[in-house]
Amino acid sequence: MKFKNAVVLIASVVFYSWGGVRYLLLLFCLIIVNYFCGIAIGDVVYSQATGKRRVLLIFALLVDVLNLVIFKYLSFLVSSVEGIITKISGTECSLDMPQLALPIGISFFTFQIMSYVIDVYKGQVEPQKNILKFALYVMMFPRMMAGPIVRYNDVNREIEDRATSLEMIELGIKRFIMGFAKKVFLANAMGEMADAVFALNGGFNTAYAWLGALSYTLQIYYDFSGYSDMAIGLGLVFGFHFSENFNYPYISSSIQEFWRRWHISLSSWFRDYVYIPLGGNRKGRIRTYVNLWTVFLLTGIWHGAAWQFIIWGLYHGLFMFIERLGLGKLLKRVPKVIGHVYALVIVVIGWVFFRADNISIAVNYIQNMFAFRFDNFAVESVVMKLNTWYCFMLMVAVVLACPIYRKITNYKIPQVISYAGYLVLFALGIIYLSGLSYNPFIYVKF
Structure with a gap:
């Protein structure tokens, strides 16, 4: 040992x-x-x-x-x-x-x-x-x-005291390769489109605004969850069992559910070391709301030293507050698809604050998302990225953001085919990565 x-x-x-x-x-x-x-x-x-x-x-x-x-x-x-x-x-x-x-x-x-x-x-x-x-x-x-x-x-x-078995090593390597592929293929492809749109500094129509925001929404998920998969996989190889950090957050039907599925280790940290010690929901409604806002203020501050991160944290705190006031109960009574659309739209808009360089850029970007302008599609930097590769990766990213992969892996696949698939995926990732410029994980800077 x-x-x-x-x-x-x-x-x-x-x-x-x-x-x-x-x-x-x-x-x-x-x-x-x-x-x-x-x-x-x-x-x-x-x-x-x-x-x-x-x-x-x-x-x-x-x-x-x-x-x-x-x-x-x-x-x-x-x-x-x-x-x-x-x-x-x-x-x-x-x-x-x-x-x-x-x-x-x-x-x-x-x-x-x-x-x-x-x-x-x-x-x-x-x-x-x-x-x-x-x-x-x-x-x-x-x-x-x-x-x-x-x-x-x-x-x-x-x-x-720990033991590492061949089964753990196999699971760890597979998990690492999946995380690696998420980052190299999905996150980077989505990131190129997001960078192209956000670099226009507001000079784009409503369709491009949503395209850039959705691309970043997928980029940050696959970038961060990819790193977590790689960390969990390496942990298994060395005999450690790290807790899961994501549970398909984009299928959430409320913001409360989103935070139970997104960055789970951080959410549980703030719950156990800030929210509960402050009194949680045990000291009346007003105190509960104050505790909730405090947690999301700190969540925004934790993510970065800039006002847009603080606004992003308070923005999520606002919808947590609204859902506790009664919207959460309403969402449970309406068709689930309404809740999914509501949560996804709120999350996508929130990511604009997270990605923008400052608040004024974020506000201008969000205004374009709801300006309903559909002129000027001939923006060369965006059109160049809107190619077959991006469209294919976008389709894969949307599909894998749902629990479909989990259902697929429940089916028995011959071991030789499984090994070959992971090996090819890893090899293709290395080849593809060698042609990319330096592109670090987003959350490393936090």
């Missing part, structure tokens, strides 16, 4: 150091602080020293949050202050601040570390006494860059 853990830990260190050794040192510092805080909190977990434990918890969380604020949000906060001062004073204000590069996957590993110390404080998990095993939990490279966010309680037993 020591050998297995050492291999994964060394691979994780090498993998993360590719993004910069100085950020690796930053991550080591966070690991050390939270490791010793966890040990200290656990040592007095059954004593009467509740005050000391709370102080240690607050200290660890402050260090984690401060790290996140400095590297991810400080530039945004400073630019916002500059804008406020400029508006009030009438003169240009420019505060001198060094530009800090964003450590890769900072939001994901920070939330994992925070969940660990909170769970130790609650007595839900025993503190990890081996710092190398704790580092392995934090740095496990298959899912470190873009999730899923893994709780310590989900993998602690496998860190201590």
Whole structure:
């Protein structure tokens, strides 16, 4: 077991150091602080020293949050202050601040570390006494860059003792190849069209506006779920079972259902560590709504240091609020197709805020979606992308966004044909990828 853990830990260190050794040192510092805080909190977990434990918890969380604020949000906060001062004073204000590069996957590993110390404080998990095993939990490279966010309680037993079977390795490799194919074929094809439309900065008709928004809707799903599939697959190869992060979110018939199916590890994190501790829905209707808005405000902030992400979070919070007021009950009584259309339209419009460079661009884009203008289809940059390959990938993307693939895989396929299919798919993906420009996963920057 020591050998297995050492291999994964060394691979994780090498993998993360590719993004910069100085950020690796930053991550080591966070690991050390939270490791010793966890040990200290656990040592007095059954004593009467509740005050000391709370102080240690607050200290660890402050260090984690401060790290996140400095590297991810400080530039945004400073630019916002500059804008406020400029508006009030009438003169240009420019505060001198060094530009800090964003450590890769900072939001994901920070939330994992925070969940660990909170769970130790609650007595839900025993503190990890081996710092190398704790580092392995934090740095496990298959899912470190873009999730899923893994709780310590989900993998602690496998860190201590796990076995890898041929069946797990086979399932892991297949899952990895499917995630790889999602990214290379579907996400990239949809992304090319989305980039072409959004690059027009509002100079397009209603049909193109919807085409670009739908393309991005599919791109971000296959990009992110593809990464999650690859992480889950690699985890299986190494003997770890990571939780599912997606469950066909675009078949949802409400926004509440969408958030039970989309980025499940983040949704459950906010539910367990923010919504429920704030009182959840146990302290009256007003308090429930406040808690709900707080969660979605934080969800928007978590995704990025820009106003459009905050608006995106509050936008989803608004519809969660409306559904709790009574729309949710109405959606259960009407034909399900109405709920599906409603949820999909709301989600597609929301992704425009997520993709646009700023709020004014997003608002202008959404106006074009509902302007009902159907002139000027001869936009060369869009027409060039609207080819046979894109149309085929669009059809595949729409079909696979529904649980059809799950039903297909229930049928027995001869093992030789299955192996050959996965091998060909992977080989084609490598060949296709070699002809593409650099196109990283979207959620890596979060």
